[in-house]
Amino acid sequence: MREHRGMESIDTELAARIRQDIIMGVFEEGERLSEARLCDIYEVSRTPIRLALRLLERERIIRRGEGRGYIIYSPTVDDILQAVQVRGHLESLAARLMAQSETRAQSLPHMARAIENINAVLDAGNLGDAARREAQAANKIFHSTILTACGNDYVSFTCEQISHLPMLAAGSMVFDRSTSETQDHMERALFRLRLGNAQHQVIFEAIEKGDAVRAEGMMREHSHTMVDYIRTFERKDDSLTVADLIAYSGAEPVTFSG
Amino acid sequence: MREHRGMESIDTELAARIRQDIIMGVFEEGERLSEARLCDIYEVSRTPIRLALRLLERERIIRRGEGRGYIIYSPTVDDILQAVQVRGHLESLAARLMAQSETRAQSLPHMARAIENINAVLDAGNLGDAARREAQAANKIFHSTILTACGNDYVSFTCEQISHLPMLAAGSMVFDRSTSETQDHMERALFRLRLGNAQHQVIFEAIEKGDAVRAEGMMREHSHTMVDYIRTFERKDDSLTVADLIAYSGAEPVTFSG
């Protein structure tokens, strides 16, 4: 599997635009998407729209409705849990492979800088929108660096694919954010961020010294932390912290209107 | 993620037909696929053909050529290695999840029967075409049972997706099979099958008694056996044993003309 990115399908771009809009909440949750309407919105004909819809269907972002048309998928907490579980498991493989890779040294600086950036946010102590975005971006860099540096293209490709659904969930949850933005939440978010970055540090050191077993084990623990966190939402009627989910999903840091 | 299979996209069917033909070697390795030609062959218009091609592109079975058109991907040994590595890693997750699942009991009989069937082949002692197919089918059942019984739909879906490339490789290698069909090869194939089924037995028992750690660990070892085996082909100029690869890829047992 040589280089793919950059000469992907053209209509992948359209799919990306639609996906982005879905995630950003342009359409209603569970809304029916008719091809004609999408044609109006994106100002293209039905052919490229249909190509894009098939791709989005494979990503589980949209579903086929009963009769005709697609509807936007409404992921359950369990859906997110499953997706994150798979992604985390693959990341532990990536950590092991990168620790065994001989060319890993050149990617280490990116990881180190990501850890530093998160530490800077932690030192500042408060988690405003800017700081949150900063931490998200750094977290994404940390994880995606491992995914690409592991040398197995299937890992990064699959992880990217599987991140779309958590992104959709994060997008639909962002509007509830303000209601749950209490001091208590902020404290807990900071705690999670601190714990997560400590794990980052251990993973970094393990990969640096080529300790594949420790790298994989620690990444697994890091992933379990996230899975356990999401699992709490199956019981409590709490609102998911979007920042974590988005950061974990490895998506680009996007600006939310809310 | 509720039930998907059964109401998939219609043109997924066309994609499956084309994929099957590609794997079966109907087209030349690295051949250019023009849409018009595919229209003639499958007697449909360009629209569904294009939809199918996009899906196959995502499966890495075909690639976009430099200028126009798609070409059939020629996977390297390293490609196969990577795909099998990811699949194996996900299977170890599946084994763990199934061991933790409360409804696992109802799927255990399928696994037990698969192990028995492979043992029957081993007892017979020779590995003719029929016996090989029998072992393949049983192996597929063993693995796919775990994938579906694990309860995480992403695992099975992703594994299925990622199996297409090894299938393509297996298909293109099937023609070399006769040249490498020596007594020595048969001996080794039998040895691998015996080893593999012993691992199956351990995995089965671990899942049965709910020992998630052991189930995952043994599945991991089972997967590493396969990865190590494939890795030998990077050094030696040997020809891959198709039966193992196909069985491991979890594909339907197909009949080869060769």
Place this chain on the structure above:
DNA sequence: CAGCTTGATTTGGGATCCCAAAGTGATATT
């Protein structure tokens, strides 16, 4: 004869057309 240019043909992307199936609503019948 080599290299460049230009015209013809292939080919893929997008738009439009046609049709069948499913949804919708109105009307007629009991």
Place this chain on the structure above:
DNA sequence: AATATCACTTTGGGATCCCAAATCAAGCTG
């Protein structure tokens, strides 16, 4: 008034058309 039936509308799947880009080939020029 309730229900069943039928016409009308919506909508998605497939086929065809158009166009632009790219490939190929022949011819022209240095």
